Amino acid sequence: MLQNEIKECFIELGQFLEQFSTENYTKKDTIKNNSLFYNQMVDLIDLSQSHNGWFTKENVCFSLASWAKALTKENIEKWLSSYDFKNVDEKNVGLILAGNIPLVGFHDFLSVLITGHKALIKTSSNDQHLIQFLSKYLISLDQRFQDKITFVEGKLENFDAVIATGSNNTARYFEYYFQNKPSIIRKNRNSVAILTGEETQDDLIHLGEDIFRYFGLGCRNVSKIFIPKEYNFDTFFNAMFSYQKIIQYEKYANNYDYNKAVYLMSNYKLLDNGFLTLKEDENYASPISSVFYEYYDSFNTVIEKLQNEEDKIQCIVSKNQILKSISFGQTQKPNLWDYADNIDTIAFLLSI
Template sequence: MTQEKTLKAFAKLGREMMSLATEENLRENEMLNPWFTREFSVFALESLSKMLHKKKLYEWAARYPHKKSGSRPKTIAVITAGNIPLVGFHDFMCVLVSGNNFLGKISHKDNYLFSKISELLIKIDPGFSEKITFTDEKPGTFDAIIATGSDNSANYFEYYFKKYPHIIRKNRNSVAVLTGDETEEDLKYLAKDVFLYFGKGCRNVSKIYLPEKYDFKQFEKPFSEYKHLMDHNKYINNFDYYKSIYLLNREEYYDAGNILLKKSSDLSSPISVLYYENYGDICNLADTFISIKDRLQCVISNSGKIPGAIGFGKAQQPEIDDYADGVDTMKFLSERI
């Protein structure tokens, strides 16, 4: 299949993506994984639809060499996480746009909408039926692998797949840096970065860095836009659990109504908890982030003093060339395979 045909099909997939947001699909997706609410599944589909804008897609693909006509496509195994809806789509797209065949072991927590997208792509161009395979078992015969999981599973992947060209992704977290000069609108966008997908994504903000004596009450109104998450059984169970633990242990925290702010030097906060740490000189944070760069997915700030930071509200709307862990997947597929 030529790259032109592949890109044309993905551009059309982007235009038709929202046709998958039917009541039946959204209901079934939530039944299979209660964390995948209708609201968040629709947001995931909308984000992918925007990513597949024709101009963006073609400009992105033009940066990389495509397989020569007649060359044998390689089979790329992809093992996905299941933390947020359609989290493995970007790898799926990269494998196919690079001219290779996709062998996917999709997390059982996230395989419903993924299969629907695959069916739609095959409907757009039946040639993809020979290029897309799913498996419930360990991938068998393949030429390279992309695997995403926890730190523990990543160690296993590193050992088990060491003889293959590979990209192995571990746990990462995202953080935000506030100066105290943010507007209420800024904090509403920060709320998106914190609460989308219940905070389960590696691009969700799990920790914020604040100046000394920051007034936590500033969070209550903008964060209340996600007050409805407290109606979700699994979320409120986490909220009540951690609140009771902090009370029993007499640990300080701030109850913002739908999330608990807890001072911690750790990066990865549990569901319903947002860690924070105070800083003195914001310029010193840049050095801190360099020292933990292998544990960070992205940094959110409007301060202008944090190199590489993105704006509030953009964490869960990555561009087509925002590669997980900063590893260029298309370069890997184009040059190493």
């Protein structure tokens, strides 16, 4: 397939997904193959939470909306404009996908196909239905995708390169197992926010989106905040109150109760608003329903710390306080050119 043909199919896919950008679906007669796939997609979204209890209809639609916005001709052209695709030698690229949030591995899937390679995909049991369904839609647009997309149930074999995502423990296994193949191995990372105390109420409400979207399960979710000494937590908690309904979700509430109990039994000092706990902690990976915080004396000390530990950080959120930081409320809305772990996936795929 020519790259322009692949691009057009993904643009069509983006238009298909746009119908499901909100929980009140909007069917459009102009979408290709809608008669075959629209009702199936509705059923799949409705059943997603039965496949994975964290995949609520709201969060699945949010993910689909994000991809609908990303898969436009303008965005794809901007993303790919700086690369040279002239001498691509088609390879089999193994993809071992995570399953913490809906379609978390879709960018790798897209990148492999858009560079002209074949994708051998091993999905997570937590997110195996959505990407397989979108693959079927692509194949309905162009049957040649049938030869380019393979889902693997057992051992991953006959691959020339691999992109694997997992925990720090599984990453060690991946590094050993794939040591003789070109690879990108992704480990645990977390996102942080740097606050100065001068943020507006709207800024902090938007920060709540970075904390609570997908129940905090993504590597782009803010799990820790850096704050100045004498920070006023009242302003922070007043903003977080906008997200109080999250405690009505049973799986989240169970985690909140459990983690709070563990903290209290360990005699940790906590700040608590009834659905979110704040704990002073130097670590980055806070459990569901909790955010760590750390005081700083000077802004430069925070910057230096994050630079020294950049291998643990996915995103930094601030109000334009640091170069390449992300604005409040934007962590779960990455562009196509915002690469995980700051590793250029397209450049890697063009080099194999």
